[in-house]
Amino acid sequence: MASIRPHLPLNALRAFESSARHLSFTRAALELNVTQAAVSQQVRMLEERLGTTLFKRLPRGLGMTDESRALLPVLTDAFGRIEGVLKQFEGGHFHEVLTIGVVGTFAVGWLLPRLKSFREAHPFVELRLLTHNNLVDLAAEGLDFAIRFGDGAWPATHNVMLLDAPLTVLCAPDIARRLSGPCDLARETLLRSYRADEWTGWFSAAGLDPWPVNGPVFDSSRLMVEAAVQGAGVALAPPLMFARELQAELLFRPFDTEVRTGSYWLTWLKSRRMSPATELFRHWILAEATGETIDQTGRASP
Structure with a gap:
């Protein structure tokens, strides 16, 4: 041969x-x-x-x-x-593509309003955003990063906490006017996420004996809170992710009681080496999250 x-x-x-x-x-x-x-x-x-x-x-x-x-x-x-x-070499600069999987609530409620600042600071990084409902496989989906909600105990990835995300009661104005105390929730439709213990945890934090919750179940907090905006019931969700709806008084936060079930995390594969674009994004989002932690205006009740 x-x-x-x-x-x-x-x-x-x-x-x-x-x-x-x-x-x-x-x-x-x-x-x-x-x-x-x-x-x-x-x-x-x-x-x-x-x-x-x-x-x-x-x-x-x-x-x-x-x-x-x-x-x-x-x-x-x-x-x-x-x-x-x-x-990728356009205009004399190297354009790098960065693919990020983001849990939908975080994408709409926190990340999207800040993307303009990242683009202005790093115009040669092309972001591609994919949403997921916390079920994500970084390797199979070819993701550089995933932003997830939970306790950060994912052994195959590096996990850095971005934001604490305590849950509290959110509802439409008409429902909020009917609620003089947490016990009044027994007369309302309570909307549920796929995490079944959230309302039980909130009842405990509010000093209430739990009762069966039979409201509709949603696979997305964003969808669940949209149902609450439309008066379909009362949601339990992180107010930081719904600051615009609270400020516009589409939603109200009738009680101060919160329950902590997880945080938002930036995750990436331990086996994946950092590229210039991934380093830029990691430093940028951690700086943005640090600023948010210092100034939690999105958590204020309307």
């Missing part, structure tokens, strides 16, 4: 790859903006360097050999990767 010599000419590899995709020297020449004779010559030179035949010259077009079938997918992938990286 012929050995492959180093330093194969890039133009010849490109001519072969295009010809193999089109099964035509003529169409490859049009794609590469050269003559048909130049493409044919480059392919013949590559065949000589490799010591094998890559195409069967047919009366109409080209036929693939076993060798060309083995070589084509490798070159197509390699040229695609090169093209993808080169496209």
